[in-house]
Amino acid sequence: MSSNNVIQDESQLSADIPNEQVLKWYQNMLTVNIMDSIMFEAQRHGRLSFYMVSAGEEAVMVGSAAALAAKDVITCQYREHGVFLQRGFELKDFMSQLTSNCNDPGKGRNMPVHYSGKDKVGVHAVASTLGTQIPHATGAAYALKMEALEDSTKEPRVAACYFGEGAASEGDFHGALNMAATQQCPVIFICRNNGFAISTPASEQYRGDGIASRGSGYGIETLRVDGTDIFAVYEATKAARRKALEDGGRPILLEFMSYRISHHSTSDDSSAYRSSEEVAQWKTPTNDPIARLRQWLEHKQLWSESKDNETRTQIRKDVIQELKLAEREKKPALSAIFSDVYADLTEEAEAQRQELKRIMSKYPQEYDFHQHVGGLGGL
Incomplete structure (x- = not known):
């Protein structure tokens, strides 16, 4: 594999990609984009505490996830909504986690967008700690x-x-790649190089040639790909998976070049460190991954403006409906505050649980335990 090879010729695409699959990719990319827009506004309205969008990176997520097998083990950072969706996460699953209701596998104990889908879609729970998922x-x-x-x-x-190119500056990245190389582990390292580590542009993060050059330093086969082209992403990940399983296993590093069109999160204002003109350049049909795929579909007469408008309207209705339903659900039982750390509660933890229950019973008007499954009895 070359470290700087981008698939550009349509003739290189696999003949086994049916039109229905490409249409599903496009709908999933649209869903992620529209959900991001709605949930970003929901946070501004106080319905969520936090949110992160993935505008500009939809092709990286959906395309790579489509090339992986259902039983492959996945760990990710916090902008991989498209990976979860492509592998079978439903809008209800997203909304349950975002609203921390009783249907959230994480029992409401993680920040929003820190999804958990190991049992349903083979993706381990997202953690805020940067880079820890790489050695995992x-x-x-x-x-x-x-x-x-x-x-x-x-x-x-x-x-x-x-992981993002910013996370590649963590020590976990280097340790993980070195062990994977020396032990010949069948792992695909997927770097989303979106140009920014929060407010730090790539030009200030490193002096080398991106992340791809680091792979060869560890003896790992590496490929750099246009991350705004979903076909290139799919083909690269498919080839990487095949090579990762050859000869008993080997690591592969993929660097998908994209751009973070959005703010880093709802806690960020990217206008403080980049110009609106720069962002606008990446919203053009030649750079935006959704617009690029739409053009391809329209060229194949598989899509139209009327279909696009209809689909966008329906997705928007579905997202809003699922958000409303999720908000009506009860919160997880209060016992979840103490569970899943030890098989049996320690004496200290049990004493804390009893004290919390005593205080909540004494001052019921100060607590919203009625919103939780089982109420105070659930503690």
């Missing part, structure tokens, strides 16, 4: 390699890890 992926890949050696009849699997 190497460890998972090593376990998968041992599993394959013990039982050759099992279907081969890879681990895939998503």
Whole structure:
């Protein structure tokens, strides 16, 4: 694999990508984009405490997830909404986590956009701590390699890890790549180089040639890809998965070049460190991943303006409806405050639980325990 090869010729695309699959990609990209817009505004209205959008990076998420197998193990950062959606997450799942209701697998204990889908879609829970998911992926890949050696009849699997170019400055990145290389672990490191680590542009993050050059330094095959072209993303990830499983396993590093059109999060104002003209340049049909795919679909006479308007309207209705339903659900039982750390509560934790229950019983008007499953009895 070359470290600077971009798939541009349509003739290079696999013949096994049916039109229905490409249409599904486009609808998923639209869903992520529209959901992001609605939830960003919902945060501004006080309905959420926090949110992060992924405008400009939809093709990276949807295209790469489409190329991975259902049983592959995935760890990610916090902008991979499209990965969850492509692998089977539903709007209800997103809204349950964002509103911290009783249907959230994380039991309301994580910040919004820190989704958990290990049991449903094979994606481990998102953590705020930057870069920790990278060595986790190497460890998972090593376990998968041992599993394959013990039982050759099992279907081969890879681990895939998503992170931004800013996270590649963490020590976890270097340790994970070195171990993966020396132990030949079947892991795909997927870097979303969107140009910014919060407010720090890539030009101030490193002096080398992006993240791809680091892969060769560790003896890892690397590919740099146009992250705004979903076909290139899909083909690159598909090839990476195949190579990661060759000869007993090996790591592959993918660097998808894109641009973070949005603010870093609802806590950020990107106008403080970049111009509106710069952002506008990446919203043009030649740079925006959704617009690029729409043009391709229209060229193939698979899409039209009327279909686009109709689909956007329906997605918007569905997102708003699921948000309203999620907000009506009860919050997780209060016992979740103390569970899932120890198999049995320690004496100290039990004493704290009893004290909390005593105080809430004494001052019921000060607490909203009626909004939780089981009320005070759920503690």
